[in-house]
Every structure is written in C-alpha cells, then in structure tokens.
Amino acid sequence: MTAAVESPKADRRRSLAWALLVAAAVWLVPANLLPIMTLETLGREQAGTIADGVLRLLQSGMPGLALVVFTASLLIPILKILVLAVIYWRTPAHPRPRGAIRAYRLVYWIGRWSMLDVFVVALLAGLMRFGVLARAVPEPGITAFALAVVLTMLSAHAFVTSQLWESDHGSGANP
C-alpha cells in the first residue's frame, strides 16, 4: 500500500539515477583516452593517460601500487557503471533483490576510491609547479575523469534501494 504512494517519486529518482549514470559513462570515454597529466623532466615532455600511469608504476618496479591504481582508476569506474546499469535495468521488482543490494552496497562504497588519480594529479601539480627541470601539468583528461567519478557517485546516491522490492513480495512482507 505504501508502494502505490511512493511510486511516482521513486520513478523520478530512478530517471535521475539513469541520467546521471549515462552522463558518467559518456565522460568516462575522454577520461580514458585523453592524457591526464604531462610530466616534463629535463626538457622531455611526456603526456600520459591513466593507463600510462599504471605502466609507469609497473616499470619503476612497484607492481603492488600499479595494481592499486589499475583497480581504482580503470577497473572500478567501468565495473561500477556496469553493475549500476544492470541493477537499474531490472528495477522495480528485481528478480533477485538480495543479490542486487549486496552488489549495490559494494560498488557504493568502493566507487569513491576512484578519486585516487585525481588526488595524485592534484598533488603532483601542486608540488612540481615551479620546478625548473621537472614540471607536472594537469591535462583535460583529469577533468573528464573527476566528472565521471562524481556523476557515478551522485547516480548511486539518487537510486532508492527500497524499490528493488516494490510490487514484488514486498507488500506481502509489510504488516
């Protein structure tokens, strides 16, 4: 009976979640293709994308950190968008709501760690501003990446989890 009352609002929130998720997916394309930062060392300029950053860490003998950056910057953003899209697609009356909410909770709290690369670029840009021989300059890719991460977080935030159960066996469980 409560389902009938809250349905229009939940529908609106779901449309909002979808819109934010699509926007995030669009921004993720330039985020991965454009360079996020240019490193100038000894007159040699080297523009790098997110994937280049992972390779650089791997080549300098830090496989552990390379794995962390790979997971946070490449794997999680794409995975989070895919998982949320599947959950939104099958809502309301999700066939397996318990599994869906478990996946939602996981991507909800892991997604924010994608901001890692934004902070790395911010710190390097601040630290190596006035370097004569070495400089780090942020590039447009990092703006796209930050937008993609923030939009995905807002999308997950807009989604009302209780509608996973709506018009399913939910009304039967309510007293």
Add this chain to the structure above:
Amino acid sequence: MSDSLSPPRAAPALVCHDCALRLAPPAAPRGHWFCPRCGARLGSRHRLRTQAVLALAATALVLWLPAVSLPLVYVDQFGVGGSVSILSSVAALFQERHGLVAAVVFVTLVLMPPAQMLALLVAMARLRAGGRPGRWLGWYRQGREWAMPEIFLLGALIATTELGGNASLRLGTGLFCLIALVVTRWIAEGLADPAALDRLLEQRRREAGDDGRR
C-alpha cells in the same frame, strides 16, 4: 546508504533503512541483528558512547586546519626546493585553469571533512543533552562518502613514489596531521554506529510518545 521515501507512520514499528521493510522492534535493547529481507545490519552490539564520539569529532576538527594548510611534503629536486599543502595544490589547479578539478578537490578534502565532523559533533552534543539531533545527523551521514582524506593519503603515497626516482623528499607536519585526522575520523565513524544511532533515536521517539515524525 539511500534513504527511504516513506516516513514511518506508527511509532513502535521499525523501518529498515535500505529496503523500507517494517519490523517489530526487537525484545532485547542491544544485539547484532540484520534485516531479514535485505540483510542490512539493524542492531548493534555496542552502546553508543556519545562522549567518546564527541571528543573524537572535536579532535578531528582541531586537526583539520593544520592538515590542509601545512606542507605535506618538501621536495628537493636538482637543488630546487618546493613544498605542497592541500590548499596550495587546490590553488595550483585553479591557476592551471582546471577549476572543476580544483573544486572537486576542495569539496572532498577541505570542505566536507570538517563539515561532516561538525555535524557529528552537534548531533552528539544534542543527544547528550537529551534532545534530538534533528537534521545534523542526516547531514553527517550524507557527508560521509564525500569526505575523502583517506583516499588522498593513498594518493600521496603513489605521487611520492612516482617522484621518488629523481627527487629527495621530506615529510611535513601537514602529512602527520592528515594521518591523525584520518585515524580519528575512522574511530569516530566506527563508534557512531548507524544501527546503534537509529535504535537510540527510535527509543527516544517512543519515550517522547511521538507519532514517529522526524
């Protein structure tokens, strides 16, 4: 997590914050128990220690200013020295015309951590005074995922290793304040258990004979 849209109508009923299932309140005041439908944790084994949370939130607030304004790392690169703080890196991003990234860094590192701890502080102070935390608790919860000092710490580790090869680094006071801030926040958030808070609020509401409106 996501808030439920329907306000609870009857005071004695307990509403799951994730799936909006209505349950009868448990017989025991404390205990580790979960929502039967969605598996959300609804009961806490521990009593809410408002005084400890209050002290930790105040500590985090005090640590915030040095953590964002003092230098985190000093770098000496081929004889040219420099340092960076959170505020100076935000300023650098602005000057490099990356205003949006600067705004995101500012909100997640400078604005949200103290705002969220302030909200927790006021909520706990009100609870201790026997009142209702009202909106402050909601603001604290909304702010949780947007305050990211712990992620920045990992970022600082990666940035310094990327530099490591061709520069000599020295850690600054700001970094130690930031680490202390992260640890204090972690403990405060752990103690301010959402399940324990919710149950305490419901108990207060029942005692007040209220109709369950927030």
